Amino acid sequence: MAKEVTPRSENYSLWYNDIVLKANLAENSAVRGCMVIKPYGYAIWEKMQRTLDQMFKDTGHENAYFPVFIPKSFLSKEAAHVEGFAKECAVVTHYRLKNDPNGKGVVVDPEAKLEEELIVRPTSETIIWNTYKNWIQSYRDLPILVNQWANVVRWEMRTRLFLRTAEFLWQEGHTAHATSQEALEETERMINVYADFAENWMGVPVTIGRKSPSERFAGAVETYTIEAMMQDGKALQSGTSHFLGQNFAKAFDVQFTNKEGKLDYVWATSWGVSTRLMGALIMSHSDDNGLVLPPKLAPIQVVMVPIYKGAEELASISGKLKEIKKQLEAKGISVKLDDRDNFKPGFKFAEYELKGVPVRVAMGPRDFQNGTIEIARRDTLEKQSLSQEGIAEYIEQLLTDIQQNIYNKALARRKEMTTKVDSYDEFKRLLDEKGGFFLCHWDGTAETEELIKEETKATIRCIPLDGEMEEGKCMVTGKPSKQRVIIARSY
């Protein structure tokens, strides 16, 4: 079974797909647009989930679970929300099947039609705010800091594994607050949690910024985003946090008695990341040999491959490797010893390279005799022969170095692929020739934004939060601007 990956230079999109399929991360299912997340892919997602979940708990949040179905009428209660979400979605109309009277199989029972159709949740603001209505009477019931891990469905015509699928897994935080100020702080807190996770766990540098009004979440007053740059220079929106104002409280009539004894509407936020992060992870670090994983999220951090002839050599080499394995595991490092007999070392090397295992350890009979060991790192593909003495400490440090190195590499690429431009013509030329992120002045109007999008397929990714306040002129209209925004093509 040849598992070769299409080189990025040949076809970037095929390269991505090859990695997802050949590293056994996910595959398409029999249901159009829905993916199967395979065990190795799921193990990575699980590591992401556990880490994020702890970060949410550390910032005071609790998990809960709300229904997968939303009554159709709920979607129309918030005016902007219905425009954004009541479009492409899975609609449940019946609740029973029956045997086909005309032959084999089953058919929908026409008598089991629902009075009101149910929508498979595309996001849960509506059902959750309808629930919060009963949880909130007074300021003493606030804040509510709840998160949900769930599957959601948004019918998509063109799908790509992890990046855009009809069903995906995500978490959605939904919080309720007594003041606008507190809700705004929460919105910012959570986008910072996402940025922390992206940078320090995924090794993916991100820019935190506000979305332009036309790119906001449907029903939000303000949307914060983290934007990451993929290897092809395109942006990938990796997480969003929304300040919802009192929009959903008003739509679902959620009022509370404040400290002054007056009735007021509750303030809301929502924030989410999804299995899309898997796409960001894959496209940020991988190479033409396959997946490259940051050690902190790798299900297997170190793989050990014995090189031997016969049972005797295997026994002595494996014995030594098991000793080192124990030392590594005592340090909390996950290790796999692959002593399968029916595969050759070269085959195994290629397999773990494809799967992105950060460190590979190999030991042959000569190593065994000399007290040496071969260490290969996945990120740089460098190999070294080292003494077995103190090797566990060496590998522990190496994992830290790899984590840092892949972040640095992505950071350097982003720097190199970020360009300040002041002329629209230059922007258009460089967008095609070089790609990447462009720091441009924009006049703040939806018209200009729309024009750029139509003419170049690039969009305003965000208005960076830490961007310097620099006066300038819109590169398209020449109208005044106070700050550069990031414009790029995106996933």
Place this chain on the structure above:
Amino acid sequence: MAKEVTPRSENYSLWYNDIVLKANLAENSAVRGCMVIKPYGYAIWEKMQRTLDQMFKDTGHENAYFPVFIPKSFLSKEAAHVEGFAKECAVVTHYRLKNDPNGKGVVVDPEAKLEEELIVRPTSETIIWNTYKNWIQSYRDLPILVNQWANVVRWEMRTRLFLRTAEFLWQEGHTAHATSQEALEETERMINVYADFAENWMGVPVTIGRKSPSERFAGAVETYTIEAMMQDGKALQSGTSHFLGQNFAKAFDVQFTNKEGKLDYVWATSWGVSTRLMGALIMSHSDDNGLVLPPKLAPIQVVMVPIYKGAEELASISGKLKEIKKQLEAKGISVKLDDRDNFKPGFKFAEYELKGVPVRVAMGPRDFQNGTIEIARRDTLEKQSLSQEGIAEYIEQLLTDIQQNIYNKALARRKEMTTKVDSYDEFKRLLDEKGGFFLCHWDGTAETEELIKEETKATIRCIPLDGEMEEGKCMVTGKPSKQRVIIARSY
């Protein structure tokens, strides 16, 4: 807000519902039959999930994720399965909504009708075996040991929180094997994992047994079950593990080349537990004061309540409590210090009693001066005043004792409520007068089973695996029987 719980003796069913609602475990949602699992309830479920997940991993399983939708035609591929599952289910027929041309809101877009309807998964054998088909060519690809944590939907007309809901959360293991023997071993391994979890974590004694043919999972060759007895004597099926033979492999044409180079169909198992376990947990241990939780699954194991007047007393008492809290947390015990100022100690005591927190610690000014502390255990409601000296060790041991005690109590109840009967008349009389489990001889026929069910509403819960082989005569027909079975009314 009065939070009184209806006593069991008054109305057992209302008692259960009161606990679920008033201990903030779950509530009904706006979607018929679907529940909202509230943060405190979800925290318990999460502890169950984490524990089970580790047990699955320790027995060699990996997690994966399969689509929430199943093409309608898949359900009919396995003859028995379609009878069991293609009945009451949520059917997706359309994939788009549009603005209502005649007014407000949204309507289903008739042009967006799916060619083939999709069923929201009631269980995933069909979609998974359709996937495994592509994963399995040779014996080298086996076994596949995969588990999925997911939501499933079975349309139910009469629902009860946790016990029977249209949507519920569960895990479903789906394994593929090269031999019948190996699949059978897996089936038994997993029912033993469930029994271990029920007894040693939930504190719920269970009987492991085989289901009678008519009670088997639709599509299974053999179904193992764990049956628990609730406080009203009724049985609750708490987990099942199915040996599926080659039924699904044949339905989805999944063949493999065995070691001898011959083609054969793959052998299968599936096994699952759900949020129904929450119902079993609640009904096993709780009392008329509210929930009683086994310490191993309690989100808060110890709650601390300072009793004070004024900021000064609060500061000194809280200071001391925080010291003890640290010591407890160093032992891995979860502790909540409730120093809220706007609630009185008595109110807090009632609240944590209702929520089933295993140990309550209270300290007043006199305790502070005398170096004492008050310890109350939830299971027996006993209170003691103890020296602060060595209190962390005392509490650690107390939690172990409570865990053991609630198991022992449930075990004693089951013993006392299990009756051997040999006459059908006596059975019917005792079933109404005493209730509980009945050990009876049964002739093994579906006719007798059906008769018992129709006449008494009791069913054969299982044929116990560790039941002694005792010759006897069926209590209904007098025909020969080799072993007693458990008959009971059930949830």
